[in-house]
Amino acid sequence: MDLEIVIVGNELLLGFTNDTNIGEVARALIPVGARVVRCTTVGDNRTDIRQAVGAALDRTGFVVVSGGLGPTSDDITRESVAEELGLALTVDRAVLEDIEARFARYRPGPMPPSNRKQAEVPAGADVLANAHGSAPGLWIPSDRGTAVLLPGVPREFRALTAEHLVPRLRAMAVDGSVITTKTLRTTGISESALADDLADVLGTIRGVEIAFLPTLEGVDLRITAHGARADSRRSIESAEAQLRPVLGRHCYATGEGDLAAVVLERLRSLGARLAVAESCTGGLIGARLTEIPGASSVFLGGMVTYADETKVRDLGVDPAILARDGAVSEATVRAMVAGVSDRFGARAAIAVTGIAGPHGGTEDKPVGTVCFAAMWEGAVESMKRHIPGSRYDVRRRAAQAAMDLLRRMLPE
Amino acid sequence: MDLEIVIVGNELLLGFTNDTNIGEVARALIPVGARVVRCTTVGDNRTDIRQAVGAALDRTGFVVVSGGLGPTSDDITRESVAEELGLALTVDRAVLEDIEARFARYRPGPMPPSNRKQAEVPAGADVLANAHGSAPGLWIPSDRGTAVLLPGVPREFRALTAEHLVPRLRAMAVDGSVITTKTLRTTGISESALADDLADVLGTIRGVEIAFLPTLEGVDLRITAHGARADSRRSIESAEAQLRPVLGRHCYATGEGDLAAVVLERLRSLGARLAVAESCTGGLIGARLTEIPGASSVFLGGMVTYADETKVRDLGVDPAILARDGAVSEATVRAMVAGVSDRFGARAAIAVTGIAGPHGGTEDKPVGTVCFAAMWEGAVESMKRHIPGSRYDVRRRAAQAAMDLLRRMLPE
Numbered sequence: 001m002d003l004e005i006v007i008v009g010n011e012l013l014l015g016f017t018n019d020t021n022i023g024e025v026a027r028a029l030i031p032v033g034a035r036v037v038r039c040t041t042v043g044d045n046r047t048d049i050r051q052a053v054g055a056a057l058d059r060t061g062f063v064v065v066s067g068g069l070g071p072t073s074d075d076i077t078r079e080s081v082a083e084e085l086g087l088a089l090t091v092d093r094a095v096l097e098d099i100e101a102r103f104a105r106y107r108p109g110p111m112p113p114s115n116r117k118q119a120e121v122p123a124g125a126d127v128l129a130n131a132h133g134s135a136p137g138l139w140i141p142s143d144r145g146t147a148v149l150l151p152g153v154p155r156e157f158r159a160l161t162a163e164h165l166v167p168r169l170r171a172m173a174v175d176g177s178v179i180t181t182k183t184l185r186t187t188g189i190s191e192s193a194l195a196d197d198l199a200d201v202l203g204t205i206r207g208v209e210i211a212f213l214p215t216l217e218g219v220d221l222r223i224t225a226h227g228a229r230a231d232s233r234r235s236i237e238s239a240e241a242q243l244r245p246v247l248g249r250h251c252y253a254t255g256e257g258d259l260a261a262v263v264l265e266r267l268r269s270l271g272a273r274l275a276v277a278e279s280c281t282g283g284l285i286g287a288r289l290t291e292i293p294g295a296s297s298v299f300l301g302g303m304v305t306y307a308d309e310t311k312v313r314d315l316g317v318d319p320a321i322l323a324r325d326g327a328v329s330e331a332t333v334r335a336m337v338a339g340v341s342d343r344f345g346a347r348a349a350i351a352v353t354g355i356a357g358p359h360g361g362t363e364d365k366p367v368g369t370v371c372f373a374a375m376w377e378g379a380v381e382s383m384k385r386h387i388p389g390s391r392y393d394v395r396r397r398a399a400q401a402a403m404d405l406l407r408r409m410l411p412e
Numbered sequence: 413m414d415l416e417i418v419i420v421g422n423e424l425l426l427g428f429t430n431d432t433n434i435g436e437v438a439r440a441l442i443p444v445g446a447r448v449v450r451c452t453t454v455g456d457n458r459t460d461i462r463q464a465v466g467a468a469l470d471r472t473g474f475v476v477v478s479g480g481l482g483p484t485s486d487d488i489t490r491e492s493v494a495e496e497l498g499l500a501l502t503v504d505r506a507v508l509e510d511i512e513a514r515f516a517r518y519r520p521g522p523m524p525p526s527n528r529k530q531a532e533v534p535a536g537a538d539v540l541a542n543a544h545g546s547a548p549g550l551w552i553p554s555d556r557g558t559a560v561l562l563p564g565v566p567r568e569f570r571a572l573t574a575e576h577l578v579p580r581l582r583a584m585a586v587d588g589s590v591i592t593t594k595t596l597r598t599t600g601i602s603e604s605a606l607a608d609d610l611a612d613v614l615g616t617i618r619g620v621e622i623a624f625l626p627t628l629e630g631v632d633l634r635i636t637a638h639g640a641r642a643d644s645r646r647s648i649e650s651a652e653a654q655l656r657p658v659l660g661r662h663c664y665a666t667g668e669g670d671l672a673a674v675v676l677e678r679l680r681s682l683g684a685r686l687a688v689a690e691s692c693t694g695g696l697i698g699a700r701l702t703e704i705p706g707a708s709s710v711f712l713g714g715m716v717t718y719a720d721e722t723k724v725r726d727l728g729v730d731p732a733i734l735a736r737d738g739a740v741s742e743a744t745v746r747a748m749v750a751g752v753s754d755r756f757g758a759r760a761a762i763a764v765t766g767i768a769g770p771h772g773g774t775e776d777k778p779v780g781t782v783c784f785a786a787m788w789e790g791a792v793e794s795m796k797r798h799i800p801g802s803r804y805d806v807r808r809r810a811a812q813a814a815m816d817l818l819r820r821m822l823p824e
Contacts, residue, residue, distance in 0.1 A: 012435070012438075014593070016435075016625075016634070022425075026426055037455060041434065041451040048449070072624045107605070114607050155804065159802075280702075282698045282711075283697065283698025283714065285695065286698070287696040287699045290807075293769070300722060301716045302695065302716040304695065305713045307708065307712045344722065359706070
């Protein structure tokens with residue numbers, strides 16, 4: 001099944017925002033065998049929205065429209081599409097009550113009248129509930145095909161795609177040919193080193209495509225197969241079986257698995273709890289860990305010891321070590337990991353200290369110099385690395401490397 | 413001057429890559445007064461490329477095409493556009509020599525014949541030199557308008573936009589008409605409340621467009637004017653002067669200003685230092701603050717007290733308060749802010765505790781209940797809020813609201 005996307009928003013045409021919804025919906029639709037064949041981005045302009053949606057429907061009979069469902073006067077997608085399809089808009093009582101209830105829950109006072117138009121529904125349309133914002137999605141059948149209207153805010157778009165669009169399209173799919181993919185996530189090895197290690201194996205793998213996708217967290221390997229679902233699954237399993245021995249412990253998860261979740265889960269199964277001492281990452285590791293629901297059963301807490309004085313006072317780092325080796329050194333980071341595990345009474349701990357830049361680098365310790373330590377049941381390992389990239393990159397790569405150092409120490 | 417963009421590439425329609433070239437070219441064209449009115453993304457498919465480029469030219473007379481200029485068999489933009497415009501392709505000797513010289517510099521052996529097609533130029537076209545890759549850009553005048561073909565690799569696209577497209581369009585601009593924008597960033601007020609507060613003023617503002625852009629950090633107001641630069645600046649200044657009194661302290665920055673940077677800068681000018689105690693945000697506030705280069709001169713550090721026991725042991729929260737009011741209460745968060753400012757010897761401090769979800773909510777304290785406190789020179793303010801959204805949203809909104817509470821307490 002082929003379909004088109006229409007993205008509505010002046011901010012995209014002015015370059016203030018880069019769209020991510022096209023990629024979001026395209027990836028989500030691959031497993032149900034639907035294919036995005038064209039995307040059109042237009043401004044908040046009635047004529048352009050009508051023309052783009054109408055042309056997309058006339059070409060493929062199915063269009064997903066993102067954006068322009070908010071309460072303000074520049075949000076005109078709902079009206080424009082209804083007009084193009086010749087459908088009347090009426091206020092849906094149930095939707096209005098939802099919006100009013102949502103409003104009352106979060107704010108005192110009466111609902112502003114501008115929110116009311118979010119309850120307007122074209123004749124014959126289904127309302128797609130949105131638990132993540134005030135604008136529901138709309139599934140609009142018509143003589144010219146189906147238009148699906150989703151809010152443009154990326155997290156709402158993603159949620160409604162997963163909760164409504166994908167299940168409905170899966171139910172419609174008839175042809176058994178699909179694109180199947182599986183991703184193996186690695187960290188602690190560069191893309192070129194991975195390519196060299198895998199060169200021999202890649203020459204013998206058949207029936208799938210393998211792509212290298214470098215990110216700040218490491219390098220993902222995406223295995224893709226086309227065809228009947230069962231055949232594709234078999235080809236992917238066979239490729240994975242050949243890749244795994246070469247990847248070894250560099251591979252930490254499959255799919256969208258997050259290293260923070262892997263570390264928490266491993267510690268949970270070991271009945272152990274974790275504490276973190278952060279200097280240059282300033283809270284990023286804690287933030288990554290606590291992004292995972294249920295982190296509180298493993299993660300005790302941490303110290304952000306950004307200033308040297310707090311490393312001494314709160315983590316018990318010996319001032320003589322700081323004076324001799326400096327704040328960015330393996331001696332300091334080992335003292336930090338010992339200090340934070342003592343303070344929190346944790347069986348596992350992580351510590352990081354480094355120079356994220358753009359200032360603060362020296363000849364000996366240039367920007368990007370980061371020292372890591374991890375502690376598991378009293379045993380400490382540490383390392384010093386030079387991490388490339390901007391302040392943003394260095395901090396994220398350092399957070400990932402710190403968690404990975406602990407992961408590799410834990411019993412399987 | 414209005415123009416359109418056509419992006420060519422299967423990768424984008426499969427969701428493996430998010431486009432950034434649209435934003436790149438849109439931002440680059442604003443200062444020369446050219447406006448992107450529509451973007452079409454198509455796959456590596458001759459029919460779709462021809463149709464998209466032809467329709468764009470028929471609507472605006474000027475189209476920028478990104479991608480499909482490489483040496484492989486799926487790179488067919490050059491041929492497709494020449495065919496659509498009825499122009500013959502011939503090998504340009506000078507381009508071919510450049511490609512051969514470039515090839516010889518980086519690789520041994522003869523050049524593969526597939527690279528030869530990168531030297532093909534449509535009749536009447538100008539070659540746009542590309543020092544960053546093997547495919548040159550093309551500037552193709554025709555009866556139907558001008559098509560500019562640029563390589564899709566973001567680095568090459570950006571360079572050729574700056575080196576060729578922008579100067580040529582600037583030279584073409586006759587009326588001095590440009591697009592000028594200014595953004596006012598607000599937080600602590602909802603989009604619909606802001607729209608209502610501004611309704612009267614918006615009715616009287618002339619000569620500019622005002623867009624509401626909600627994010628997890630608040631609502632940005634973007635003021636846009638079209639016309640001669642001096643006139644646009646005056647219109648924007650006048651609009652800002654009318655908006656500012658209504659926005660009041662909700663407005664914390666202009667442009668891309670970050671609340672974390674605003675808070676750090678305010679404290680730096682006051683000669684004060686900051687400490688943070690985080691529970692449900694788990695390190696996000698520290699991470700936001702330390703994203704700013706130079707944060708170390710203001711930010712002392714913080715405690716991530718995720719487990720209750722650490723709130724007592726490390727921040728000195730009275731266990732009786734926890735027992736009576738619970739960990740998510742104004743009494744607890746006030747004790748946390750006092751504890752962390754004492755421990756770090758900070759004149760300013762922030763504390764947050766809440767239920768980010770998806771689990772842990774109760775009838776009394778549903779998911780999204782968050783308590784905040786800020787301390788400035790011994791004075792403490794606190795508040796309790798119910799924040800909508802997912803765990804991800806609640807945590808980010810809470811981090812922003814906590815920093816904002818402190819900002820509003822600081823002397824101007």
